[in-house]
Amino acid sequence: MSGHSTYVPKSDAGKWLEERLPIISLMHSAAVSMPNPRNLNYWWVFGGIAMFMLIVQIVTGIILAMHYTPHADMAFNSVEHIMRDVNWGWMLRYTHANGASMFFIAVYIHILRGMYYGSYKAPREVLWLLGMLIYLLMMATGFMGYVLPWGQMSFWGATVITNFFEVVPFIGDDIRTLLWGGFAVDNPTLNRFFSLHYLLPFVILGVVVLHIWALHVPGSNNPLGIEPKTKQDTMSFHPYFTMKDLYAIVLFAIVLFYFVFFNPNFMGHPDNYIPANSLVTPAHIVPEWYYLPFYAILRSIPDKLGGVVGMFGAILIMFVVPWLDTSKVRSAKFRPAYRIFFWIFVFNGILLGYFGQVSTTDDFLGIHGVTNLLVSRISTIYYFGFFIVILPVLGLIEKTKPLPNSISEAVLGVEGAAEEAALLAAAEAKA
Amino acid sequence: MADASKLEQPGRRDFLYIATGAFGALGVSVGAWPLLDQMNPDASVKALASIEVDISTIGEGESMTVNWRGKPVFIRHRTAVEIKASADVPLSELKDPQTDAERAEKPEWLIMVGVCTHLGCIPLGEAGEYNGWFCPCHNSVYDTAGRIRKGPAPLNMEIPEYEFLSDTKIKIG
Numbered sequence: 001m002s003g004h005s006t007y008v009p010k011s012d013a014g015k016w017l018e019e020r021l022p023i024i025s026l027m028h029s030a031a032v033s034m035p036n037p038r039n040l041n042y043w044w045v046f047g048g049i050a051m052f053m054l055i056v057q058i059v060t061g062i063i064l065a066m067h068y069t070p071h072a073d074m075a076f077n078s079v080e081h082i083m084r085d086v087n088w089g090w091m092l093r094y095t096h097a098n099g100a101s102m103f104f105i106a107v108y109i110h111i112l113r114g115m116y117y118g119s120y121k122a123p124r125e126v127l128w129l130l131g132m133l134i135y136l137l138m139m140a141t142g143f144m145g146y147v148l149p150w151g152q153m154s155f156w157g158a159t160v161i162t163n164f165f166e167v168v169p170f171i172g173d174d175i176r177t178l179l180w181g182g183f184a185v186d187n188p189t190l191n192r193f194f195s196l197h198y199l200l201p202f203v204i205l206g207v208v209v210l211h212i213w214a215l216h217v218p219g220s221n222n223p224l225g226i227e228p229k230t231k232q233d234t235m236s237f238h239p240y241f242t243m244k245d246l247y248a249i250v251l252f253a254i255v256l257f258y259f260v261f262f263n264p265n266f267m268g269h270p271d272n273y274i275p276a277n278s279l280v281t282p283a284h285i286v287p288e289w290y291y292l293p294f295y296a297i298l299r300s301i302p303d304k305l306g307g308v309v310g311m312f313g314a315i316l317i318m319f320v321v322p323w324l325d326t327s328k329v330r331s332a333k334f335r336p337a338y339r340i341f342f343w344i345f346v347f348n349g350i351l352l353g354y355f356g357q358v359s360t361t362d363d364f365l366g367i368h369g370v371t372n373l374l375v376s377r378i379s380t381i382y383y384f385g386f387f388i389v390i391l392p393v394l395g396l397i398e399k400t401k402p403l404p405n406s407i408s409e410a411v412l413g414v415e416g417a418a419e420e421a422a423l424l425a426a427a428e429a430k431a
Numbered sequence: 432m433a434d435a436s437k438l439e440q441p442g443r444r445d446f447l448y449i450a451t452g453a454f455g456a457l458g459v460s461v462g463a464w465p466l467l468d469q470m471n472p473d474a475s476v477k478a479l480a481s482i483e484v485d486i487s488t489i490g491e492g493e494s495m496t497v498n499w500r501g502k503p504v505f506i507r508h509r510t511a512v513e514i515k516a517s518a519d520v521p522l523s524e525l526k527d528p529q530t531d532a533e534r535a536e537k538p539e540w541l542i543m544v545g546v547c548t549h550l551g552c553i554p555l556g557e558a559g560e561y562n563g564w565f566c567p568c569h570n571s572v573y574d575t576a577g578r579i580r581k582g583p584a585p586l587n588m589e590i591p592e593y594e595f596l597s598d599t600k601i602k603i604g
Contacts, residue, residue: 088468
């Protein structure tokens with residue numbers, strides 16, 4: 001579906017530019033004439049929302065960098081300066097901090113939508129890989145951003161995460177020293193994290209462009225998981241999907257700004273309002289909520305190397321999902337067994353998030369003798385089992401439901417689709 | 432597109448379309464304002480916007496330069512000769528006509544922002560043809576009241592807002 005632009009420049013200036021750099025027809029085909037399946041549901045708006053959140057983060061981030069001082073002695077106070085002195089500084093910082101969370105929410109829903117409807121399957125594997133790369137870059141960016149306020153959670157989060165690299169055989173110690181620029185997390189660490197935190201969002205933006213490019217070659221998947229066959233199965237991106245996405249962005253922004261204006265520290269940790277102290281660790285050290293499931297996997301494995309491998313493996317395994325899933329049918333709508341395992345996977349992920357922030361030795365929901373650690377291990381096994389066992393095996397043995405002939409038939413019924421096709425043909429003949 | 436008769440009688444849909452667009456444009460403008468306004472002076476800058484200066488140590492014929500809002504402010508205790516030289520100048524001779532009384536609230540105290548009105552350099556004191564100030568950057572010459580007399584600068588040096596808190600103390604800004 002690439003090169004489907006219907007753009008014809010009308011003005012002389014437009015023709016002049018089109019011959020030299022066809023950028024307007026490129027944008028036209030990406031955001032105006034792109035044929036989208038007509039049956040996309042509201043789970044498909046989260047890509048646009050994620051894009052919107054990336055822009056919000058970049059704009060507010062550039063502004064915060066105008067007022068922030070990346071120095072161990074001044075960073076904490078400069079953040080307070082932003083909160084108290086800078087015009088609208090409190091609003092911009094709260095938007096950036098909550099924006100990060102909302103960006104992750106949008107991206108998690110976006111990924112899970114892809115998993116439910118099998119959007120990663122051929123011919124969309126590269127699209128999926130680029131998306132996963134964006135997610136990985138987001139994790140790195142979010143982590144480094146959380147270090148910048150230089151509070152207690154910033155400092156000790158940075159210490160814990162950088163210590164992961166110590167488990168690399170032979171050169172782990174050297175890698176860690178390299179990351180720190182010293183013998184512990186200190187000013188050099190803060191400086192380089194600031195530099196990279198500013199750089200990575202633009203790298204993400206670049207990969208987003210590739211992600212959209214890779215989307216436009218095969219076109220969007222859809223809730224039925226079958227390819228559009230005729231013009232009747234699609235609608236142009238503008239105005240139908242631009243308006244729908246815009247509407248969803250407005251609703252999503254209401255949620256974002258509820259947090260910004262009414263509950264700005266809900267997703268943060270109060271300890272990060274204590275300046276970093278390299279001599280005292282907070283009693284409970286917890287990462288940002290969006291890392292919690294992976295942190296739970298780390299803690300559930302009783303071995304330092306194994307824990308770190310498990311945690312990174314939990315993210316990296318997502319990259320190979322297109323090749324682990326053997327099912328010919330994309331959408332979970334026609335895969336009754338997969339649908340159940342999928343929802344268990346979602347619930348299990350939330351459960352892992354819960355285990356990421358509770359004490360491992362406490363009883364699970366007060367059940368005597370059943371510790372959080374035990375249940376989190378079962379959760380971890382399910383997490384990996386879903387990818388390694390369920391996805392490959394289920395595809396071979398599952399009895400799927402019959403697929404509809406076309407998107408229009410599924411939407412309008414066989415007779416309705418035929419009637420519409422006749423009307424379209426008549427209209428075209430008249431034109 | 433709609434035909435002419437429809438355009439003459441806008442319908443409910445046209446109204447909604449325009450109202451939504453207008454509301455959206457308003458929303459974007461309101462949202463954009465904080466993104467711009469954050470670059471204006473913040474509270475910590477504004478808190479330092481006025482300073483108090485003790486002028487009791489400045490003898491007649493002496494000057495002091497103080498830092499006010501990141502710029503030099505010249506405080507000159509003028510001699511009777513300087514005051515007279517300035518006051519005797521007919522306004523018709525001036526490029527930016529101002530009387531000496533307009534330049535100095537108390538004739539013996541000239542308080543002005545020491546920034547050349549040409550391109551922002553700091554002029555040298557007790558220098559130049561009029562024994563006032565002389566800007567070395569592009570040869571602007573100011574008299575003993577800081578008024579432009581020769582050279583490319585268009586205006587007299589700026590008189591900041593100030594008040595005498597007592598005979599020996601002033602507040603600038």
